[in-house]
Amino acid sequence: MQNESKDGVARRDFIKTAVALVGATSALVTQGGAVNAQGTNATPAGGRQGTVYTGDVIQGKKVISALDVEDLERGKKHMFYFQGVQMPTGQHWYVSVIVVRGAKPGKRVALVSGVHGDEMSPVHTIQTVISQLDPAQMSGTVLAVLDVSRPALEAMERRWPNSGRGIDLIDINREWPGNENGASAPSRHAGLLFNGLLRPNADYAIDFHTGTTGMDLTSFNLARMELPEARAMAELYPITQIFDNPAYPTLLANAFINVGIPAITPEIGSARVFDLDMIPLFVEGTMNVLKRYNVVPGPMGRTGKDVGIFVGNSAHSILTTHGGFIELLVKLNEKVRVGQKVAIQRNAFGEVVAQYTSEVAGEVTGRRTDATAEPRIPVVMILYQSPARENPEDYSE
Numbered sequence: 481m482q483n484e485s486k487d488g489v490a491r492r493d494f495i496k497t498a499v500a501l502v503g504a505t506s507a508l509v510t511q512g513g514a515v516n517a518q519g520t521n522a523t524p525a526g527g528r529q530g531t532v533y534t535g536d537v538i539q540g541k542k543v544i545s546a547l548d549v550e551d552l553e554r555g556k557k558h559m560f561y562f563q564g565v566q567m568p569t570g571q572h573w574y575v576s577v578i579v580v581r582g583a584k585p586g587k588r589v590a591l592v593s594g595v596h597g598d599e600m601s602p603v604h605t606i607q608t609v610i611s612q613l614d615p616a617q618m619s620g621t622v623l624a625v626l627d628v629s630r631p632a633l634e635a636m637e638r639r640w641p642n643s644g645r646g647i648d649l650i651d652i653n654r655e656w657p658g659n660e661n662g663a664s665a666p667s668r669h670a671g672l673l674f675n676g677l678l679r680p681n682a683d684y685a686i687d688f689h690t691g692t693t694g695m696d697l698t699s700f701n702l703a704r705m706e707l708p709e710a711r712a713m714a715e716l717y718p719i720t721q722i723f724d725n726p727a728y729p730t731l732l733a734n735a736f737i738n739v740g741i742p743a744i745t746p747e748i749g750s751a752r753v754f755d756l757d758m759i760p761l762f763v764e765g766t767m768n769v770l771k772r773y774n775v776v777p778g779p780m781g782r783t784g785k786d787v788g789i790f791v792g793n794s795a796h797s798i799l800t801t802h803g804g805f806i807e808l809l810v811k812l813n814e815k816v817r818v819g820q821k822v823a824i825q826r827n828a829f830g831e832v833v834a835q836y837t838s839e840v841a842g843e844v845t846g847r848r849t850d851a852t853a854e855p856r857i858p859v860v861m862i863l864y865q866s867p868a869r870e871n872p873e874d875y876s877e
């Protein structure tokens with residue numbers, strides 16, 4: 481009994497010491513900005529944040545809570561888990577990070593997928609780009625972050641199930657650049673990723689998306705064409721459309737742009753699936769971007785010019801006025817004129833309850849895939865050029 485008691489005391493002391501050490505480490509991280517894998521304070525010169533290894537290894541990958549690609553060996557691919565926001569159990573959401581560090585110095589390009597959890601083609605696009613990169617031939621760095629909104633991905637769901645007061649679903653693409661002390665988990669997660677991973681390691685950024693569940697999209701880039709580098713990147717994709725619009729101020733692309741990092745938002749067709757026809761076009765466009773910034777050598781592939789890309793600065797969402805069954809009369813990429821009928825809606829008896837027409841002339845960019853709709857649901861989205869760029873309504877990037 482006495483020995484056990486002694487052990488108990490000894491153990492408690494050990495735990496206290498361990499807690500104190502963890503506290504000291506945290507203090508070093510906060511004050512010094514960096515603790516390296518050996519646990520020593522290593523604040524680099526020039527105010528760089530430095531890469532912070534937590535000491536954990538998950539499924540063979542080292543865990544980091546801050547990244548500076550300058551710390552990584554050149555001419556190699558590196559893989560990590562980045563420690564994101566803490567869950568109610570005290571565990572963390574980790575996101576998958578690949579850094580392809582070229583043999584020579586150069587520009588840094590960030591490729592992001594999984595901001596929305598039901599958007600799969602972006603993951604495959606980035607994986608394919610990464611597989612085509614040879615770090616020995618590269619000048620600069622490609623940073624890939626594959627699964628930003630982890631709990632949303634686990635559920636194949638657009639939004640993050642925040643559990644503060646029962647579940648609410650939060651769209652993390654309405655939260656950037658986030659806030660590490662924000663009121664919701666996705667806001668804190670966005671802040672951790674933006675400050676510790678994305679912003680410090682990107683000269684240019686591409687945040688890949690698809691349509692949302694229930695809405696099929698064409699291949700297009702959402703890009704602010706008034707910004708020269710965003711425009712240049714958007715035009716390098718051999719895809720069908722460019723939507724020249726900032727959309728919402730809290731998009732990840734806009735958070736990058738607000739800190740001086742040119743960024744665009746490619747949209748790769750439908751949610752939930754790999755679109756193996758569209759993905760190669762986005763791979764080709766992304767490789768073109770890497771060639772533009774001399775990160776990879778070689779001649780440009782096809783671009784928007786080669787395929788007669790259609791540019792519009794506004795999107796007209798045609799919303800249902802009734803509930804009922806929808807028959808669509810137009811296809812993706814179809815040209816429509818003012819007054820053209822685009823959809824018919826019937827009730828269960830087959831009686832027509834509404835007919836929908838376009839108020840603009842343009843090209844179809846989105847189409848509802850579910851055959852039913854309640855009122856106020858977008859059934860057809862038409863890309864068009866307006867004298868004054870219109871803010872999008874009911875647009876799900």
Ligand SMILES: [Zn+2]
Pocket residue numbers: 595596599688689690691876877
């Ligand atoms: Zn999205």
